[in-house]
Amino acid sequence: MNKLIQIDFDGVIHRASKGYQDGEIYDEPNTGACFTIKCLIDRGYEVEILTARNKKDFEMMERWLDKWEFPKLHITNTKKPARAYIDNRAIRFTNFEDMRTYFI
Numbered sequence: 001m002n003k004l005i006q007i008d009f010d011g012v013i014h015r016a017s018k019g020y021q022d023g024e025i026y027d028e029p030n031t032g033a034c035f036t037i038k039c040l041i042d043r044g045y046e047v048e049i050l051t052a053r054n055k056k057d058f059e060m061m062e063r064w065l066d067k068w069e070f071p072k073l074h075i076t077n078t079k080k081p082a083r084a085y086i087d088n089r090a091i092r093f094t095n096f097e098d099m100r101t102y103f104i
Contacts, residue, residue, distance in 0.1 A: 001083070002081060002082060002083045003044055003045050003046050003083060004045070004046045004047075004048065004080060004081070004082040004083055005040060005045050005046070005047050005048075005082060005083055005084050005085075005086065006047075006048050006049070006050035006076075006079065006080065006082045006084075006085050006086070007037070007047060007048070007049055007050065007085075007086040007087075008049075008050055008051065008085075008086060008087040008088060008089075009049050009050075009051040009053065009061060009075075010051070010052075010053070011088040011089070012030065012033070012086060012087060012088050013029055013030065013033045013037075013049065013065075013070075014027055014029065014030075014064065015027040015028055015029065015030050023053070023057060025060060025061065025064045028068070029068050029070075033070075034068060034069060034070050037070060037071065037073070038071060041071055045083075047071075047073060048073060048074045048075070048076055048080075048082075049061070049073050049074070049075045049076070050076060050077070050078075050079060050080075050085065050087075051075060051076075051077055052077060053077065054077070055077065058075045061075055062075065
């Protein structure tokens with residue numbers, strides 16, 4: 001069974017209460033983010049950060065994660081086959097009729 005879970009950074013792990021702004025990582029973590037990620041890892045899941053950010057931001061993200069005592073996480077901007085994707089902008093696909101209703 002695939003045990004990979006990819007989690008978005010901005011708006012999911014990093015609260016980003018004022019939006020993306022200029023790319024600065026200015027906010028605190030969302031409540032429970034670190035604890036939940038640690039629980040997932042303890043249960044045998046592989047957890048990665050999946051971000052739309054450019055690779056040049058990865059070092060800044062790593063420093064922020066260290067500051068807030070997150071476990072060491074792989075950061076990528078490549079979507080991989082995963083058990084689940086956790087993202088604040090995602091819409092769970094059911095069927096295309098539902099998608100038309102949602103957007104049109």
